[in-house]
Amino acid sequence: MGPGGSQEAPYALKDGVAAGTYHVICDAIIIQSVDVTFDLIWRRGGTDMPLATWTEHFDPLSGGRFTAQAYEIDQVAPAIDYQSGDQFVFRYAGANTTSTQAFIPNGDGASAMGRIPNITLPK
Numbered sequence: 609m610g611p612g613g614s615q616e617a618p619y620a621l622k623d624g625v626a627a628g629t630y631h632v633i634c635d636a637i638i639i640q641s642v643d644v645t646f647d648l649i650w651r652r653g654g655t656d657m658p659l660a661t662w663t664e665h666f667d668p669l670s671g672g673r674f675t676a677q678a679y680e681i682d683q684v685a686p687a688i689d690y691q692s693g694d695q696f697v698f699r700y701a702g703a704n705t706t707s708t709q710a711f712i713p714n715g716d717g718a719s720a721m722g723r724i725p726n727i728t729l730p731k
Contacts, residue, residue, distance in 0.1 A: 614701035618651065624690035628730025630660065630683045634700070635676040635714040635722035638666045642702045642710035648727075649697040650688050656697070659685035666711060676714035676722025685730075698727060 630648055644666060648659040660683035669677065688694065702711050714722040 614699055616649075616697050616699035618695045618697045621688065621690055621694045621696055625688040625696070626730045627685065627687040630685055630730060631680070631728040632683060632698075633680045633723050633727070634725045635678050635680075636666065636725075637674050637676055637712040637714060637720065638668045638710065639674065639712065640705050640707040640710040641665070641667045642705040642707070644711050645701050645703065647697070647699040648683060648685055649699060651695040651697050652691060653693065659683075659688075676716070676720045678722060696729075 632646070632648075634646070642665070643663055645661065645663045647661050650657045650659055662681070662683065664679070664681075666677065666679075669675065688696070700711070700713075713725045714720050715724065716722075717724045
């Protein structure tokens with residue numbers, strides 16, 4: 609993801625989520641230096657309620673290598689009081705780069721020397 613854009617992955621919730629720690633794994637291929645803002649969002653009826661937001665800087669690997677770089681973090685967030693139609697959304701946006709593909713989540717898993725992005729919800 610590069611400047612001015614964002615990507616999001618919504619998930620239709622089936623139940624509430626307890627307050628606690630979300631474990632986020634988002635290994636990625638970095639093409640160019642980039643600052644990425646990550647958001648965990650609770651969406652209800654078109655209204656987004658932020659659960660957690662943070663920013664991380666990434667630099668490409670040396671020597672022109674484009675394998676996945678490991679990235680994981682724990683983020684504390686409040687409970688989600690579930691209602692039918694609620695969504696949990698993972699969103700990320702890139703800034704401070706000229707490439708539209710500076711940050712690419714690793715959808716290739718181990719074949720790109722990384723893990724498939726995933727989030728473990730609090731229990």
